[in-house]
Amino acid sequence: MATMAAGDERAAAEVLRTLARHLNCLNEDSKSTRKRALESIKRETFEKGLSSGVLQDVFTCLLKSLLKCMSDPMERCRETAIQMIGDFIRGVPQPEDCLPYLIPVLTHRLGGKEILEPAEELRLAMLEVLTLTVEVCGNRLAPYVDDMVKILQRTIVDPFPEAKRESCKCTVNFARCVPEHFHMQAESLIKPLMQTISHQHSRVRVAAIEATGAVIQHSSGKNMDDVLSHLAQRLFDDSPQVRKAVTMVVGGWLLHLPDRYSFFHKLIPLLLSSLTDDIPEIRLLAEDLWRRTGAQWEKENEEDLKDKLDFLITPPALYPAGVERPGLGCRELVARNLSRLLPAVSRDLEDWLVSTRAKTAQLLRVLLLHAEDHCTQHLQPLLATLYRACANNEPGVIKSCLESAELLGCFVDPEASLKLLLAHVENSSSSSSSSGPLMVLAAMLRGCSQDSLRPHLVWVGDTLASPDICQESQQRVYLEQLLGCVQALLNVCEEHCGTISLQLLQVLVTVQSLSSEPELQNKVEETMGLLCSVQGLNGRADLYRQHMIQLMDWLSKTQPSWTNYSVQRLQLEVIAVQSGPVIGEFLPLFMPLLQGSLQPNRDPEMRLHFFTLLSKLLLDSPNTLDSQRKFCDHLEVFLQELLLPNLVWQAGRTAAAIRTSALTCLLALLQGGGITPQQLLSVEKQLTPQVLAALDEDSQTSRLLACRSISTLLRLVGPDLSPDTLNTIYPELLKRMDDSSQDVRTVSLSALGRWLSCLGKDYNVQTCRQHLEFLFQQLLLHLDDPNSSVQDHVLEVLKTGSIVHPELLEQEVEAVRNKQRSPLHCDQLLLHLQSLPKDSA
Incomplete structure (x- = not known):
């Protein structure tokens, strides 16, 4: 080893002797000389294949010179110097030896109030060197936390997007390398990161989100509130990669953040929002992170959940089909934080941005799916939130809110929910947003089970059929929701709805009477067919026959106060027309209603409408009023009390219009076979x-x-x-x-x-000769009418009447023949008279 070290020293000394001249050239004024010197140093070091030990010694000697070149006026020299420093750091065994010299220079170049390096590509190169340094030096950078943070504060908001990205990457690595020191300075990076998190380049936004995740993970957590609103906005980002990054970061915090229990109520909504993302990859990622979060929490709180773990709770009977029930830990996390989540959800459902309202509505459904029967204790604020949200004009928001209302029907005992719902339906029926409670009620009824809802059918039916509810509004949306409640009851309780058949029919009649829109009318017809079907009735006629007495009694209570604008007038018209032949079975109940409404002192416009109704019925009397051949029993009353008093002349246009309607009704009576x-x-x-x-x-x-x-x-x-x-x-x-x-x-x-x-x-033509003579004379005058069609018609009439007294008619024709403009028609009539048998008189 000693021999090898000595050999490295000798080799290093040899290299340095070779580089001595080039190092001197770095101080020359000539740019090209300095450039050639740097290139020569590069050739003599990296291109020679020197060992790492030699490189270490050479790097130690060259470092100060190379760092000085980082301030060289020539961009090419700075670039080469930065590149060489990076190569040395990557190749030497002890790169940490350069830190006392390298970090101050980088701080000077990158971390000042002003950018000293004008070339953005070189700033990026310096940051790449800094990132490399963090990767190879690790926790040895602990003494330089202040300098590192100064650099990152400035470069995170660098104008060059690639420099931003590299700075964010460096932030992530640095936070993980020196966590015990980093948390003291982490807060100072939040502001620049939040400035960058909305950058126009999606890759920059992703990098900023990842850096934010690392900074918060290794900080005290005091800045969580400053970060969450920005991350929440990124959930609406157009880039799936950005939304995926938010999901990863939030999921990581829920799993690994030291103080995560304090932030569950703030982090859970962000991760659960990703469960409804449009991109399957993000949804699957969020599901996995949430499942792991719940499982981890469940393990950490195993003692607290012992009873629930020992006795696994079976899912509710009406749990949504095709939906996997979340684990116990996930459900408990939501249930225990629901009271802190709902105020924010309620607020965001009224946000001015449609996207926010839509995302929040989806989140509410996910929360309720987790909360299950825990929703009961939050029922009042939940319902109030749904009422307001359903007044929204955005279909996506309404759809998600109604799905939430159906979940309430699944999880909450109807006795509790109906007490609040029906009271609100009654109290809000006169308000402009009155359709919201009805919409929620219909959805909740759809979610209920038959067994749970059946004991409350009469309560619901009486409420819906109450005049204050079913007759309150003519707005289409209100009537649709009223109809939706009836459909929900029929679909859930089926044959058991027989106990409230009358109330449901009253609602259907009212909806039909208040709207003339074909689409809504068709829906009423379908619902009425369903009401018949669940009771085993053959059709609408049987349904009306079953309840006609109650319906007539229902209407008769208010008949004295009817006007043209009374809903009851419209209801009677619907019943009379829709019941078909059944109305003929209940004439003793029907006629008094008409009699009281058609008196001359009643509302003229109402009388006009009733005569129109009677005309329709009388034109088809065998299938309506006279279906039982009993109309004759009421004919005298009909004429004396209803029809004739309205034919008496009175001054005014309104009175004239009523006489016209009465005449229409009379003609229908005569032509329809009712008499x-x-x-x-x-x-x-x-x-x-x-x-x-x-x-x-x-x-x-x-x-x-x-x-x-x-x-x-x-x-x-x-x-x-x-x-x-x-x-x-x-x-x-x-x-x-x-x-x-x-x-x-x-x-x-x-x-x-x-x-x-x-x-x-019985008509004696001789005795009545004068009448016939006058009639013939008047008709012959019109035989010469300027209108040829009238002439032809008169001729046919005279031919028809010629058999009555042909001699008299011939005499009158001869008398006027020469007085008319053309004798043609007279001649035709004379020929006809001459052709008659002689005994026709």
Whole structure:
């Protein structure tokens, strides 16, 4: 060994003699001379293959000169010197010998208030040398902690991104090499690291996060709060590598941070947020770190968890399918910190950034999945948080919050949750955010088990069917959530919902009456079908038949106070239309509601709507009002109490509109088969005057309806009418031949044709000759009408009526033939009359 050491000394002395001239040249003023000297020194050392012992001696002698060259004005000289120092440190057996000289120079060049090294590539090279020094010297750098921190403080915020990265790497290595000394200065690196952690280059952000992890790991932990908010922001980073770095750092702290128990409530949300990351790799990493954290905590607290470990708790019966239940340690960690986590979660769910709200909503679901039945003791703040979050317009936020509400249904006894939920639904029904509690209620009901929910069905059903709840709002979102509650009850409790079938039907009727949107109407139809199915009913008719008495009683309680804006008016319309033939089975209950609502002193607009409803029903009376052929028992009341009083003339546009609606209803009655000819004859004397009076209405629609009603009346019972009644009708129809509306003229002409065709044996043509003569004369006037279609129509009517008294008609035609603009139609009519059998009179 002595021989080898002596040999190294001789070799080193030989090398130094060779380098002596080049070392002298380093002091020359010429840049090129200094450059050539450095290159020559490099050749004579590293390219000669010298042993490490020789290199050590040479390095010791060259170090000061090389360090001086690091301040050389020529960039190439500085670069070569830095490179050579790095090569020496890498190759010598005792690199720590250079520290007393190297560290001060690097501190001077890199750690001052101003950057002395202008070339960014050279700053990077110096930092690489410093990192190398940390790697090879390790804890021997302990005396230089202050200098190292000065350098890192400055270089972490270096303008050159690669220098930032290298500085962060050096920070990580240095913190691990001298942990017992580093913690005293670690705090001073937090500020520069937080300035760099949001750098535009993702690789710089990753390096800053890793350095932050190492600094906090080997510090007192006092700066944890200064760091966590920045790391939380990086969970929303666009770069998966950045999010992965945050996950690694936080997971490392949860496993290895000396004072980690003090920070569990702050670190757990960060790691659990990564469990829902979009990148599978990050999710798997977070799952592994969290599993290890829980297992480690479980082992550390084994004595405290002895009872739970000895008797493994089975998962809840409704535990979400396809979800692996977290370990006991993980569940206990969340349960014991939940009270400290929820305030922050609640606050972040109202953050102005959508991404923050969405991530927090996902985190809440993960927390509840871990907390299980421990949610019960935090139920009130949890529900309040979900109410506000569900008022959010962001679908992703709402989806995650509703999943959380379903978990509450799984884990919390409905008796506890419903007490709070239903009270809030009742108290908030009039507020602008009233749909939030209903949304949460529907989701929670979906999560409940049938056995746990069944004892509370009546309670829930009565609450939903309460007028203050189901009739409170016409907003679509509110009605959708109301419908969602009904669907949840039906899907969970199925046939047991028979006990609240009436309440659910009341809710469905109300939703259908308050919304005309086709999509929502279809959902109501589907839900009503489900309500029938769970009870084994054949269809909607059976459902209404089952509850019609209660429904009518339900509505009759408020009938005296109805107006057009009353929900009950809409509900009655829905029931009457949707129940189909069933409404005909309950006319004794239905008619009084109509009778009270159609009195002339009631709200005009409400009466308009009810007449429209009646028109729909009467047009299909065999399948609605007259399905049991019992409408005849109520016909007199219908006419005397409902219809005729509303046909009485009163001044004003509103009164005219009501008369029009009443005429529509009358026409529907006549055309829909709701009245037999015998019944019609019995009320004809009360009906005819009112209809004839309507022929003089200002409204064209009313006149048209009156004409059609007269025509239908004649079709049904015309031959059975008395001559006096018939003679009262035709003059009023003739007046309509001069109507301003072509439609009215056409219908009145058709009615006259029907009048002529229904003259029976009781009509004495001789006695009534004057009436026929007047009618023929008036029709012949219109035979010369400017409108050719009217001429043709009149001709057909006269041909139809020619059989009544052909001689009289021929006489009247001959009298006017030459007075008309064209005798064509008169000639056609005469030819028709001549073709009639002689005994037709």
